[in-house]
Amino acid sequence: MIDLFETQRDMRHRREAAVRRGIVAVLDIGSSKIACLVLQFVTEPSAESPTDVTIPTMGSFRVVGVATTRSRGVQFGEIVDMNETERAVRTVVQGAQKMANTRVNHVIVSFAGGRPRSYGLDGTVDVEHGEVTERDIGNVLASCEVPPFGHDRKALHALPVNFTLDHKSGLSDPRGQIGAKLSVDMHMLTVSGTPVENLLECLQRCDLEVAGLSFSGFASGVSALMEDEQKLGAAVVDFGGGSTSIAVFIRNHMIYGDAVRMGGDHITSDICQGLHVSMDVAERIKTLHGGLHATSADDRDLIEVPNPMAQWDNDRRTVTRSELIGVMRPRVEEILEEVRARLDASGFEHLPSQRIVLTGGSSQIPGLEDMASRILGRHTRIGKPLRVQGLPQAAAGPAFSAAVGMALHASQPQDECWDFEVPSDRLGTRRIRQAMRWFRENW
Amino acid sequence: MHALVATRETVTAPVVIAPHRDPAPSKMRYRLQRLWLRKYVRPIVMIWLPILVVGLLVLMVSRNDSFRGFIQQKYDNVRGAIAARPELMIETVRIPVGSVDLVHQIDGVMDLTLPVSALDVDLEGLRQIVQGLSAVKTATVQLDGNGLLEITIVERIPEMVWRTGNRIFLLDETGIRVAEVPRRAVRVDLPLIIGEGADLAIPEARALFKMASPLEERIRALVRVGERRWNIVLDGDQTIMLPEFGAEDALRLVVEMQTTEQIMNWNLSVVDMRDPNRPIIRLNNDALDELTRLRAAALGEPV
Numbered sequence: 098m099i100d101l102f103e104t105q106r107d108m109r110h111r112r113e114a115a116v117r118r119g120i121v122a123v124l125d126i127g128s129s130k131i132a133c134l135v136l137q138f139v140t141e142p143s144a145e146s147p148t149d150v151t152i153p154t155m156g157s158f159r160v161v162g163v164a165t166t167r168s169r170g171v172q173f174g175e176i177v178d179m180n181e182t183e184r185a186v187r188t189v190v191q192g193a194q195k196m197a198n199t200r201v202n203h204v205i206v207s208f209a210g211g212r213p214r215s216y217g218l219d220g221t222v223d224v225e226h227g228e229v230t231e232r233d234i235g236n237v238l239a240s241c242e243v244p245p246f247g248h249d250r251k252a253l254h255a256l257p258v259n260f261t262l263d264h265k266s267g268l269s270d271p272r273g274q275i276g277a278k279l280s281v282d283m284h285m286l287t288v289s290g291t292p293v294e295n296l297l298e299c300l301q302r303c304d305l306e307v308a309g310l311s312f313s314g315f316a317s318g319v320s321a322l323m324e325d326e327q328k329l330g331a332a333v334v335d336f337g338g339g340s341t342s343i344a345v346f347i348r349n350h351m352i353y354g355d356a357v358r359m360g361g362d363h364i365t366s367d368i369c370q371g372l373h374v375s376m377d378v379a380e381r382i383k384t385l386h387g388g389l390h391a392t393s394a395d396d397r398d399l400i401e402v403p404n405p406m407a408q409w410d411n412d413r414r415t416v417t418r419s420e421l422i423g424v425m426r427p428r429v430e431e432i433l434e435e436v437r438a439r440l441d442a443s444g445f446e447h448l449p450s451q452r453i454v455l456t457g458g459s460s461q462i463p464g465l466e467d468m469a470s471r472i473l474g475r476h477t478r479i480g481k482p483l484r485v486q487g488l489p490q491a492a493a494g495p496a497f498s499a500a501v502g503m504a505l506h507a508s509q510p511q512d513e514c515w516d517f518e519v520p521s522d523r524l525g526t527r528r529i530r531q532a533m534r535w536f537r538e539n540w
Numbered sequence: 541m542h543a544l545v546a547t548r549e550t551v552t553a554p555v556v557i558a559p560h561r562d563p564a565p566s567k568m569r570y571r572l573q574r575l576w577l578r579k580y581v582r583p584i585v586m587i588w589l590p591i592l593v594v595g596l597l598v599l600m601v602s603r604n605d606s607f608r609g610f611i612q613q614k615y616d617n618v619r620g621a622i623a624a625r626p627e628l629m630i631e632t633v634r635i636p637v638g639s640v641d642l643v644h645q646i647d648g649v650m651d652l653t654l655p656v657s658a659l660d661v662d663l664e665g666l667r668q669i670v671q672g673l674s675a676v677k678t679a680t681v682q683l684d685g686n687g688l689l690e691i692t693i694v695e696r697i698p699e700m701v702w703r704t705g706n707r708i709f710l711l712d713e714t715g716i717r718v719a720e721v722p723r724r725a726v727r728v729d730l731p732l733i734i735g736e737g738a739d740l741a742i743p744e745a746r747a748l749f750k751m752a753s754p755l756e757e758r759i760r761a762l763v764r765v766g767e768r769r770w771n772i773v774l775d776g777d778q779t780i781m782l783p784e785f786g787a788e789d790a791l792r793l794v795v796e797m798q799t800t801e802q803i804m805n806w807n808l809s810v811v812d813m814r815d816p817n818r819p820i821i822r823l824n825n826d827a828l829d830e831l832t833r834l835r836a837a838a839l840g841e842p843v
Contacts, residue, residue, distance in 0.1 A: 166562065167562055169562055184562070184564035185562070185564065187564055187565050187567070187570045188562070188563065188564040188565060190570075191565050191570055191573055194573070194574070194577060195573075198577070199577060200574055200577035200578055200579075303570070304570075304571065304574065
């Protein structure tokens with residue numbers, strides 16, 4: 098358990114250092130696009146705070162650079178062609194740096210692939226001195242029994258969701274309270290190790306230091322869910338290009354995360370096969386004319402399909418919009434069915450409030466809202482990311498909710514398991530390493 | 541026979557559709573840009589490096605004699621070419637005022653071989669030279685556009701003749717030598733002063749001359765004694781000795797005595813006013829004898 102969290106702990110320290118220095122980049126590596134936001138944190142909150150600006154802001158940061166590029170070499174949120182992905186990351190980082198006119202050293206990365214799996218952990222420990230201290234929390238977190246999730250998997254998140262102190266449950270921060278027995282419920286999200294290794298290797302090749310790694314569903318939830326939704330219980334469904342991430346939130350914590358390995362790219366490839374067009378054309382038709390609910394008007398709505406094999410100008414081909422809808426609909430239904438199965442498995446129906454928020458690039462398909470409410474059986478809405486200062490309009494759509502969510506998460510990080518001191522009898526060489534790191538960062 | 545259908549090469553090159561690659565910066569370019577965005581790199585490259593290079597170049601050139609010589613030669617060539625232009629040539633020198641003597645003197649001292657380029661003439665130096673002449677009070681040197689160099693001078697006007705040792709000079713009102721003359725007779729119209737240091741007390745001498753105007757025809761010269769006081773020498777070998785301080789008052793006394801008592805017509809050789817409170821006259825010998833005789837006669841004694 099201690100070695101497991103070492104990299105995460107390092108990342109957390111790096112992120113804190115970067116936020117203190119003021120410049121952090123957020124990198125959303127998706128299957129269809131790679132986005133990079135450069136955040137500038139205000140080191141002195143009172144230094145620049147114009148009182149006449151009334152834009153609601155979360156955290157004291159500002160987006161100073163934005164760049165997006167078409168993703169390549171990424172499938173299902175995992176890297177399949179390292180060189181191509183590296184090129185894409187270079188493009189996007191360079192563009193964002195150029196806009197921000199600063200150099201970026203630290204990036205926080207969101208990650209959608211790797212077959213995430215959620216575990217509920219709990220641990221119980223006796224409080225040492227009657228009053229709960231940070232040391233007790235470290236003890237109780239260390240006492241959690243970790244299930245055997247496999248050697249090749251890594252813990253991406255380990256969030257202490259709920260503390261119980263002598264039968265009093267629902268505590269988010271029990272420090273300073275009097276009690277005898279402290280127990281914790283922890284949510285741990287693991288992913289396959291190899292995709293993560295690949296991702297880290299790719300970023301290292303781009304001379305970037307990873308200052309954080311988070312699950313894209315979690316990031317989307319942070320930005321796309323309203324505060325009360327996060328508190329009372331909601332699920333966010335991030336319709337990406339290659340995979341669809343699901344995250345369930347309650348009491349401001351993610352309690353479940355999963356991903357369906359299907360997304361908008363599959364819809365595109367369906368169109369590509371169904372209408373016999375190239376991938377680019379299919380993508381274009383999907384975004385311009387796509388839909389999920391056919392009406393009688395759609396039978397008459399002819400979409401011209403360019404035919405690359407055409408020899409003459411009058412050799413044209415058209416399809417009706419209902420045909421296109423007929424191709425797209427089964428795939429979206431399939432994805433939503435799968436999402437429903439995952440949500441059922443998570444015990445989502447036991448939550449007090451059961452809002453479902455759809456976000457991500459593919460959530461912009463017209464008619465998705467209706468279809469999702471029908472299949473998932475609950476009221477759904479399309480979620481756009483929270484407005485943050487400096488974000489251009491072009492990057493404020495649902496496709497950027499994971500990137501914005503990570504920016505918010507960087508400014509107001511949630512406590513994770515590795516933020517607490519581990520009891521000293523399990524420490525080993527960590528103190529020395531900490532001292533070494535302190536020297537490296539400060540000299 | 542011609543074929544009715546024109547034949548032409550119909551085989552077209554096979555269209556190779558290169559796999560579309562998205563643009564991306566090369567690794568080198570990416571690294572360079574990141575380097576460029578570092579905090580201190582830009583000022584170093586944009587400011588300090590050029591300064592260093594220019595400084596090194598200047599140092600190199602200044603240390604290299606042959607290169608410097610080359611630059612000097614080039615500069616001289618260009619300068620010569622410009623100086624040789626007819627617009628800059630000085631054809632004539634004009635001195636509108638001034639005596640003939642002085643003009644000759646200036647011509648001699650100027651040392652210009654006409655025509656000469658205006659670039660090669662040091663006008664300020666020329667002015668200094670002309671002004672350095674004793675007869676010139678101020679001089680202005682002006683270049684006219686049409687090859688004309690005009691030297692306007694203000695002459696010094698001689699006020700006195702000064703004899704010291706065996707030499708005779710003309711002095712202006714401030715005591716500066718205007719010219720040397722061979723004889724006193726050349727300028728009989730000017731008063732004569734004699735003695736070492738007399739040129740340093742010209743204002744006093746002028747005042748004295750003015751004061752002594754009733755005696756004007758009889759004054760031969762003003763003699764500076766011991767570089768501190770004046771003697772007025774009259775014809776008939778008479779001398780008025782004046783004090784160091786208050787010479788004018790003393791002289792006024794003498795002039796008054798002259799007007800009331802015609803003192804200078806007496807048979808005396810010296811009127812000693814060195815102590816203004818106690819004027820002394822020194823009679824000539826025959827006058828003294830006569831005085832003695834008259835006194836004796838008055839007493840009834842035999843002579």
